[in-house]
Amino acid sequence: MVEGPEKSKPRDKKRGKRYSEKQKAVRLAKYNELIKSGLGALAAAKEVGVSYVTLLKWQKEAGQEKTLAKSRKAKLYRPLRRTRPPTQSPRPTKTGNLTLVTPEGLRIEGISARELIEVLKALR
Secondary structure, eight states, X not given: OOOOOOOOSOOOSSOOOOOOHHXXXXXXXXXXXXXXXXXXXXXXXXHHTSOHHHXXXXXXXXXXXXXXXXXXXXXXXXXXXXXXXXXXXXXXXXSSOEEEEOTTSOEEEEEOHHHHHHHHHHHO
């Protein structure tokens, strides 16, 4: 079992728990072990009983990489590669493939652009 923080004088409200260097090393080792076993970084931090941000700070102080979870992500995700440009949506042709829906619910399908313009002018 991992030891808790040292009990000393009453804490300020601004100051959190204080850990000795030995306690930090033990908790950091346990955290790294959990990460290697496949547990997520946040879940591993919760299991160890120290916040994820604090563990990152301790890793930085110890000269370790931020987290081993990044190497796991690298294995899980591949960068996307575009093979061809996206296809463009078909443009309306002069033949009637447009649809007009009026505010009253009238629906006219299969009209050409010219016919649509005539209908809109008539509705003015």
